Amino acid sequence: MTSKTKPAKPATSTRTRRKPSAAAARIRGASTWREAADWLRARGIEDIECITPDIAGVPRGKMMPTSKFVSETSLSLPSAVFRHTISGEYPEETENFRYDPHDGDLKLVPDISTLSVVPWESDPTAQVICDIVNTSGTAVPYTPRNVLRRILDLYAESGWKPIVAPEIEFYLVAKNNDPDYPLRPPQGRSGRTIVGGQSYSISGVNEFDELIDDIYDFSEKQGLEIDTLIHEEGPAQLEINLRHGDPLELADQVFLFKRTLREAALKHDMYATFMAKPMQGQAGSAMHIHQSVVDAKTGHNIFSNTDGSPSEHFFSFIGGMQHYVPKALAMMAPYVNSYRRLSPDMACPVNNAWGYDNRTTAFRVPTSEPAARRVENRLPSSDANPYLALAATLGAGWLGMTHSVLPSNPTEKTANEGAVDLPRGLLEAVATFEGESAFTEVFDPDFIGTYCGLKRGEFETFMQVISPWEREFLLLSV
Known part of the structure; x- marks a missing residue:
């Protein structure tokens, strides 16, 4: 095998290649936005998936170009995202289960310590888990990460x-x-x-x-x-x-x-x-x-x-x-x-x-x-x-x-x-x-009311489905 030598840089070039930082070499996460930018640049990341778990644990969020992400742009989701069932339906309101009458925005705040690649994507893509706050910056108590926090x-x-x-x-x-x-x-x-x-x-x-x-x-x-x-x-x-x-x-x-x-x-x-x-x-x-x-x-x-x-x-x-x-x-x-x-x-x-x-x-x-x-x-x-x-x-x-x-x-x-x-x-x-x-x-009482309202809504949806057991044992017997 013939060894190959790296071509020398042209004499007119004054650029020097910056060594990847220790943060950029990490498999997962960054501690500052500057480190996050280095991490993304070192991997040639083109897109970022900003995701958060809904009440069911399903990833919800937005995708954006890396350039927009590192500018710390504001991200938001409608509050209704945390008010629908696993089947995508919206239960009736009760005393303890209420919708925001304006379906106002909730803010996605990236937790850059969770930054990681999305290895199954064909284009260089990263993902980051986000926390949820309201427009004043207060943690939304009924969202799953905040419930655990x-x-x-x-x-x-x-x-x-x-x-x-x-x-x-x-x-x-x-x-x-x-x-x-x-x-x-x-x-x-x-x-x-x-x-x-x-x-x-x-x-x-x-x-x-x-x-x-x-x-x-x-x-x-x-x-x-x-x-x-x-x-x-x-x-x-x-x-x-x-x-x-x-x-x-x-x-x-x-x-x-x-x-x-x-x-x-x-x-x-x-x-x-x-x-x-x-x-x-x-x-x-x-x-x-x-x-x-x-x-x-x-x-x-x-x-x-x-x-x-x-x-x-x-x-x-x-x-x-x-x-x-x-x-x-x-x-x-x-x-x-x-x-x-x-x-x-x-x-x-x-x-x-x-x-x-x-x-x-x-x-x-x-x-x-x-x-x-x-x-x-x-x-x-x-x-x-x-x-x-x-x-x-x-x-x-x-x-x-x-x-x-x-x-x-x-x-x-x-x-x-x-x-x-x-x-x-x-x-x-x-x-x-x-x-x-x-x-x-x-x-938080908001979490208890929200969670129980959604679970009752899911049960009512389930009750609309006729099972094989019912057709087998009730069809000709009752």
Whole structure:
């Protein structure tokens, strides 16, 4: 091979090439607008997607040229974006659910620490997650990032910092253009449709090697920190675990990861779905959340005493989870479909029990060293908005610690045997959520009213659809 030498610059040129800054070399994020401009220039970015999660966790926003973005131009969305259901409809107003009569603007404020590339786009494109403020610059309390921030501020005021690690389950399914037909698993590299009962199967993961390579590649380019990937119980059901860290950063990562996975799956001619129960008779998909709390100054895990024993905070956090999580279930199981997962005998907790290394309980304490003592909330489903699910579970723990709520005794039995100790449907969960007065300490009333109004609207939309079950068993029998 003949080596090539770089041509010398013309003698008349006085230009010097500026070295990329350390900030420009980062995979993800910038701390100043100048660093953001360097970051974008170093990658030749042409367009910016300014996105924010709506109440359902769906990315909403605007795209613009890079030149306009770095000029810090004003961006806005109509307030109605945060008042429509997952099907795009606008529920009727109630006493606590109201629309802005003018449908005025809300401002998008880019959080440039979230700046990253969009690796599946053919043209150089970046994305940035935005916060939502009103025209006077005040945070809008019912938008998902601000709901979670309110909880984190409560922890900070108490001198604490929560640490979380989400685990997200999802299904790969064959393309389905007609929603009247049931979903089915896709074909893997063997050419055969993968079957269930493949929990932790390496060959099950290998069926989708090329897709998984793309998932890792897309994630790495965005700075998303995947810890492990496994095959779960259902056919073509996978789980990705993210590394533990700051709750807002992890919610951002789940938000971007869902988008990433859908794009990677489409590239391989299949769908990725985070529906809680996409296939009848198969396991549902959860978003388990591991949680611990550290002292904000020392970093010491407040769930452990200095001698390594469990602390009072540890037990009151669990007490708060037991008492308040079932009442906030609507934030962790947000759709009618979510409650199809929360059913007996389906490898899913339907209780509010806790136990040591007991996966049949809603709140599991994994075996760990004192410094890593944590509580896993196994109730949230993967269809939940990650910002709201984290806000709900951490809000319950905060209420437990600040109100000194005592837990029950840990169970050593199979906790899923017996009655269901949770709301059995969306309307019941919404009513329970509204009825808990303590939630006004952790959630803004505007959020509670908005969220419950949307959930009731979604339920009414669902009730307009006649299901196959009704046609099968009622058509000729009643």
